[in-house]
Amino acid sequence: MNILLLGSGGREHALAWKLAASPLVSRLYCAPGNAGIAREAECVALDTADHAAVIAFCKANRIDFVVVGPEAPLVAGIVDDLEAAGVPTFGPARLAAQLEGSKGFTKDLCRESGIPTAAYARFSEAEAAKAYIREQGAPIVVKADGLAAGKGVVVAETVAQAEAAVDMMFAGGLGAAGTEVVVEAFLAGEEVSFFALCDGEHAIALASAQDHKRVGDGDTGPNTGGMGAYSPAPIMTPAMAQRTMDEIVLPTVRAMKARGAPYKGVLFAGLMVTAEGPQLIEYNVRFGDPETQVLMLRLMSDLVPALMAARDGQLKAFDLRWYQEAALAVVMAANGYPGDYTKGTVIGGLDKAAAVEGVEIFHAGTRDEGGRIVANGGRVLNVAALGPSVAEAKARAYEAVDRIDWPGGFCRRDIGWRAVKREPSGA
Ligand code: AMP
Numbered sequence: 359m360n361i362l363l364l365g366s367g368g369r370e371h372a373l374a375w376k377l378a379a380s381p382l383v384s385r386l387y388c389a390p391g392n393a394g395i396a397r398e399a400e401c402v403a404l405d406t407a408d409h410a411a412v413i414a415f416c417k418a419n420r421i422d423f424v425v426v427g428p429e430a431p432l433v434a435g436i437v438d439d440l441e442a443a444g445v446p447t448f449g450p451a452r453l454a455a456q457l458e459g460s461k462g463f464t465k466d467l468c469r470e471s472g473i474p475t476a477a478y479a480r481f482s483e484a485e486a487a488k489a490y491i492r493e494q495g496a497p498i499v500v501k502a503d504g505l506a507a508g509k510g511v512v513v514a515e516t517v518a519q520a521e522a523a524v525d526m527m528f529a530g531g532l533g534a535a536g537t538e539v540v541v542e543a544f545l546a547g548e549e550v551s552f553f554a555l556c557d558g559e560h561a562i563a564l565a566s567a568q569d570h571k572r573v574g575d576g577d578t579g580p581n582t583g584g585m586g587a588y589s590p591a592p593i594m595t596p597a598m599a600q601r602t603m604d605e606i607v608l609p610t611v612r613a614m615k616a617r618g619a620p621y622k623g624v625l626f627a628g629l630m631v632t633a634e635g636p637q638l639i640e641y642n643v644r645f646g647d648p649e650t651q652v653l654m655l656r657l658m659s660d661l662v663p664a665l666m667a668a669r670d671g672q673l674k675a676f677d678l679r680w681y682q683e684a685a686l687a688v689v690m691a692a693n694g695y696p697g698d699y700t701k702g703t704v705i706g707g708l709d710k711a712a713a714v715e716g717v718e719i720f721h722a723g724t725r726d727e728g729g730r731i732v733a734n735g736g737r738v739l740n741v742a743a744l745g746p747s748v749a750e751a752k753a754r755a756y757e758a759v760d761r762i763d764w765p766g767g768f769c770r771r772d773i774g775w776r777a778v779k780r781e782p783s784g785a
Contacts, residue, residue, distance in 0.1 A: 359662070360385040360420055363399065364406045364436070365427025366392050368689075368722035368740040369647035372654040373427060373661070374398040375718065380662040387419065393731050394721025406431045409439040416445045424448065425665060429644050432623075433459040433505060448665040450643050453619035457610070458643040461510075461540045462503045468638060471613045473606050475638040478542035484528040490541055491520045497544040502527050504535030508583055513544065545639065547632035548776075550591045551649050552599070554607045554627070555664060557673040558620030561607050565656060565680060566594035567649040568776065573696055575772045582696045583737055586773030588686040588748050589652040592780045593631050602629065602636045610641075622668055651720050651740045652685035684777075686751040687742035688759055689722070690769045695736040703766025705731045705739070711758040716744040716751070719758070733766055741769075748777040 359382050363374055371394045378386050378398040389412070391401030404415055407430075416424065424440055426432055426449035435452035449455075456463045468475040476499070481487035491498055500523040502510035510532055514520035520541070527536030553564035567589040573579040594602075606627055614621040626642035626649075645653070654661070658679040667676050692699040705724070708731060712719050720742060723735020741758045745751030752774045759769055 359383055359422040361387070361423050361425060361662070362416060362419075362421045363388045363425045363427060364412070364431060366390050366395070367427070367647055368720045368737065369645050369650040370427040371395045371398070371720040371722070372651040372740075372742075373425060373645065375720065376654040376657065376661045377425070380660045382660065382662045385419075387421070389415070392721050392734070393724040393726040394719070396726065406436065407434065409436050412436065413440060413443045413445065416440065416443070421445060423662075423666065423669075427644060429455070429458050429505065429642065432643050446666075446669055448623060448669050450621055450623040451619070454614055454621045454623070455643045456619070457614070457621065457625070457641040459505060460503050461501050461640065462538055464641055465540055465542070467610065467613050471609045473609050473638055474635065476542040476545050478540050480538060480540055482538050484524050487524045487539055487541055488521045491517055491524070494541070494543070496520060499542045499544055500524055500527070501540045501542065502532045502536040503538035503540060506532045506535040508581070510535055545630040545632055545637055547630040547637075548593050549639070550594055550629050550631055551587075551646050552594065552602050552627045552629055553646070553649070553653065554603065554625045555668050555673060556607075556611050556621045556623060556625050557668045557671045558622045559611065559615060559671060560673040561603065561611050561625070562673055562676055562678065563599055563603055563607075564624070564678070565589050565653050566591040566599065567646065567652055569646070569649055570770060570773055573770075575770050580696055582691070584646075584648045585689045585691070585770045586687055587646075587648045587652050588684060588751065588774045588777055589649070589656055590684065592777050598631065598636060602627065606636060606638050622671075624668075647722075648687050648689055648740050651687040651742045655685040655718060655742055655744050656681050656683065681744065683744045683746055684748040684751045685742060685744050686748060686755050686774050687720070687740045688755045688769050688773050689737050690739040690741065690759065690762065690764065690767045691737050692733050692735070692767055699736050700766055701733060701735075703733045703764065705733060705767070706763035707761050711741065711761040714743070714754055714758040714761070716754045717758040718742050733764075738767055747781050747783070748774045749781055749783060752778060
């Protein structure tokens with residue numbers, strides 16, 4: 359098979375690494391890719407927003423299957439366009455991608471289907487939203503309805519902060535994403551990322567993971583796209599995973615089918631595990647980043663048949679096998695991230711780092727400049743490792759990090775702390 363993967367981040371490098379390992383794949387292309395992905399796939403300079411150009415590439419290169427990494431092309435309907443042109447594609451169609459594209463859509467679906475989620479109200483103008491906030495009190499959460507590249511959520515500790523967030527969103531601070539907002543109750547608990555593969559009718563659980571959103575050690579400082587992740591998440595016991603499937607994922611799949619928008623693809627549920635059980639914080643309609651980097655390390659089965667079965671509606675009797683080991687990934691970011699960061703600094707020592715047992719290095723934002731790898735983004739590298747425990751995976755990942763010679767970058771030193779503390783040798 360010839361496969362085209364769309365995207366350019368650490369998630370796509372991990373997917374490319376796993377796809378390239380499949381005996382079913384003869385040629386793997388990635389658009390646009392990055393310097394690390396170039397080791398697994400042939401990178402092609404395609405603009406993924408130009409659906410006609412992507413279709414033309416697929417025809418010219420006899421692509422049998424397309425895998426879409428990021429959410430923006432999904433929400434823009436690239437799956438609909440590729441499928442209409444006869445190119446089988448993994449990922450949800452435009453209407454199904456609303457589960458990420460519109461928070462209000464998802465909240466209404468939860469309410470109608472009895473899916474546990476925070477109490478909420480939707481608003482299309484500021485005064486009514488602020489009145490609701492004053493009535494509810496703080497802490498309270500304000501969310502832009504549409505895609506806002508991770509910047510659309512304000513967890514407000516005071517009523518004033520929540521009102522300021524409403525004003526910012528309706529004043530156009532997040533562009534079109536903020537023309538409608540959702541205001542919802544604050545949920546207390548532990549966050550976890552849960553992934554399921556869906557074929558429009560059936561779903562199978564993948565694995566769970568936890569990430570670290572804050573930039574600083576001890577979960578301090580501003581939010582980022584994710585500074586590290588590990589899998590499995592100890593809080594996601596088999597019983598909790600079963601509840602998540604029964605109470606959240608499967609009712610969603612049924613509701614989407616009933617609406618004529620069957621959900622095919624990977625469904626990434628951001629959950630809060632509360633005293634009452636798992637509650638849905640949000641859906642993403644694609645693999646997580648950096649969670650995918652640890653999931654792919656733990657996946658024993660071939661990824662290609664699984665993605666094809668999801669697209670073909672054939673997941674009913676499907677089974678995936680996982681390594682029992684834990685995986686952990688440390689994100690290395692350019693100095694200054696998540697604020698203004700430096701670009702173009704040279705990264706050395708990558709081969710020495712990759713030689714550490716159990717380690718894989720996935721590139722998130724790199725460029726090849728005449729044989730030298732240079733930073734080309736905020737999040738730049740994912741140093742990932744498998745190990746018999748989270749603590750050992752962590753030790754391997756940081757041993758590799760310490761072999762990387764990159765004065766222009768930094769990382770957190772405490773990825774996995776929650777899980778390590780829970781392990782028998784932790785505490
Ligand atoms: P989201 O983009 O919806 O995942 O929100 C970003 C982050 O805000 C989440 O990862 C949570 O840490 C936090 N958050 C969102 N909604 C809530 C909520 N209802 N209660 C508490 N924290 C929340």
